[in-house]
Amino acid sequence: MSDSDPVPGGRPGEVERAAALGGELSGQGVHGVVLAYVDTAGIGRVKTVPTAKLAAAAAWGVGMSPVFDTFLANDSIVATDVLGSPDGDLRLYPDLDRLAVLAAQPGWAWAPVDRITQEGEPHPACGRTVLRRTVARAAERYGIVFKAAIEIEWAVGRGDAAGDDFVPAVSGPAYGAIRQVELSDCAADLLAALAAQGVDVDQLHPEYAAGQFEISVGALDPVAAADRSVLVRQTIRAVAGRHGLRVSFAPAVLGQGVGNGGHIHLSAWRDGRNLHAGGTARYGMTTEAESFVAGVLDHLPALTAMTAPSPASRLRLRPSQWAGIFTAWGRETREAALRVVTGTTGERGRAANLEVKPVDLAANPYLALASVIAAGLDGLASSAPLPEEITGDPARFGADEAAARGVRRLPGSLAESAEAFRADDVLRTALGPVLADAVTAVRRGEVEAVDGLDDDRVAAAYRWKY
Incomplete structure (x- = not known):
């Protein structure tokens, strides 16, 4: 599924898969999942969810502002005519195919994310989506x-x-x-x-x-x-x-x-x-x-x-x-x-x-x-x-x-x-x-x-x- 865009509600079978993965992770002592992406400045940004919320993240994503696409490395903000304002929200969807239990961070797993809008469209500044489409x-x-x-x-x-x-x-x-x-x-x-x-x-x-x-x-x-x-x-x-x-x-x-x-x-x-x-x-x-x-x-x-x-x-x-x-x-x-x-x-x-x-x-x-x-x-x-x-x-x-x-x-x-x-x-x-x-x-x-x-x-x- 990692070769396609996420959709609100989850792609077919993905929510059930995430629920099963969440149970397996909990059984391994994993308490949270790092949702990771890289911004325009090259800084790794994250949100995390409890393992029990992995299925919800697969279904509806996790919110994060689009303003990070115009953050600088020092966390100050620039703007374009589209990005850089405090308005709006995006949904971060974990790629379950890439999920990894972090061996050096006991209690944590990690997954990269794709970002879509609240309307369910791919976010035009999501670098991972751009690479996949290229x-x-x-x-x-x-x-x-x-x-x-x-x-x-x-x-x-x-x-x-x-x-x-x-x-x-x-x-x-x-x-x-x-x-x-x-x-x-x-x-x-x-x-x-x-x-x-x-x-x-x-x-x-x-x-x-x-x-x-x-x-x-x-x-x-x-x-x-x-x-x-x-x-x-x-x-x-x-x-x-x-x-x-x-x-x-x-x-x-x-x-x-x-x-x-x-x-x-x-x-x-x-x-x-x-x-x-x-x-x-x-x-x-x-x-x-x-x-x-x-x-x-x-x-x-x-x-x-x-x-x-x-x-x-x-x-x-x-x-x-x-x-x-x-x-x-x-x-x-x-x-x-x-x-x-x-x-x-x-x-x-x-x-x-x-x-x-x-x-x-x-x-x-x-x-x-x-x-x-x-x-x-x-x-x-x-x-x-x-x-x-x-x-x-x-x-x-x-x-x-x-x-x-x-x-x-x-x-x-x-x-x-x-x-x-x-x-x-x-x-x-x-x-x-x-x-x-x-x-x-x-x-x-x-x-x-x-x-x-x-x-x-x-x-x-x-x-x-x-």
């Missing part, structure tokens, strides 16, 4: 389905640090064994919790920046992948808290240095075949996959309003830090914005995919995936040619060579990203006018919120928001 259109028009995964990087801080300071909870070099040992108990508990919740983990390791770790999880359809990203972050935070630690998924925890990314991995499939492998184009791509990559490349400046949507994102998007800040692609080239991953000989049919690198975890994962897919489909529809690849670091190119190669720096400010998005008809159409206007208003609001702040103060303002 995926459905791809299947209907092109016979294509997608597999997606979102990498998660985070900084682990000491829970007893003064105020809102960040003090790394582990020491040692990047990717170092020291860090793994120092976080051993917490990391083992995290793996156990994710396994109990049905999340298949591919890798968990120390990363480059101070106190930084990364987790990679298995690919799913895009809506489920976005749900999984939200659930995994909830679990990381809960496990860390039980160990007296504090975590940040913010793009930049400090004003200088490498930040936290949230790279998107995406592959297009038709009739069980991966279009990024076994083809006659470069590196085994099919011509359709090349055009899909070309579409993403073409829309990258505007996409950053969705994939790197915080003022803190610009502290991460710096040259020569593997953040992918230039409009370029390459095979396994980690400085290019788009990295074509071919996989190892013998598993390329399964593993080949496109990695989108200028993405961080301030992004609403539903909006980020919907926008990237819409951009790729625009390239596919026009059979867009994929330009010459680059190798090495694009920062080394002089102005003339960069121009000849079509390599441009991505927007250097959130204001520029917002303007690029406002001028991009493909992405605005993909989101619809209500949500597109909300995105523009929220991005502009975030720019105004940090006006006059230096890098350190910008990092501090967002350090514990995501």
Whole structure:
């Protein structure tokens, strides 16, 4: 049922299913269910219901104001001509197919929600609904389905640090064994919790920046992948808290240095075949996959309003830090914005995919995936040619060579990203006018919120928001 919109009174059989689930959950000692979504600013918002009210939530939803679609990360409110007033109400409907008992939060379960109006219509600013419809259109028009995964990087801080300071909870070099040992108990508990919740983990390791770790999880359809990203972050935070630690998924925890990314991995499939492998184009791509990559490349400046949507994102998007800040692609080239991953000989049919690198975890994962897919489909529809690849670091190119190669720096400010998005008809159409206007208003609001702040103060303002 998770592939269709909720309806007042519940979809056929859903209320009965929710009642049975509620009974099972109560028998397992679960007392409440977290109903989760992500707002336009990338902040996770929730309501909760007692387990006994799960059936009522499946039938009639749970009320929440639409004003949150124009909240900023600091909880101040901007407005559009439709959103941002104190008027109105929405209904949050849990997706029972995605419900998970939270292993690190005893007594709680979790479910993502779709949002509909009191009249029973899909809420036009519901990112989860937009992503679901974008995926459905791809299947209907092109016979294509997608597999997606979102990498998660985070900084682990000491829970007893003064105020809102960040003090790394582990020491040692990047990717170092020291860090793994120092976080051993917490990391083992995290793996156990994710396994109990049905999340298949591919890798968990120390990363480059101070106190930084990364987790990679298995690919799913895009809506489920976005749900999984939200659930995994909830679990990381809960496990860390039980160990007296504090975590940040913010793009930049400090004003200088490498930040936290949230790279998107995406592959297009038709009739069980991966279009990024076994083809006659470069590196085994099919011509359709090349055009899909070309579409993403073409829309990258505007996409950053969705994939790197915080003022803190610009502290991460710096040259020569593997953040992918230039409009370029390459095979396994980690400085290019788009990295074509071919996989190892013998598993390329399964593993080949496109990695989108200028993405961080301030992004609403539903909006980020919907926008990237819409951009790729625009390239596919026009059979867009994929330009010459680059190798090495694009920062080394002089102005003339960069121009000849079509390599441009991505927007250097959130204001520029917002303007690029406002001028991009493909992405605005993909989101619809209500949500597109909300995105523009929220991005502009975030720019105004940090006006006059230096890098350190910008990092501090967002350090514990995501």
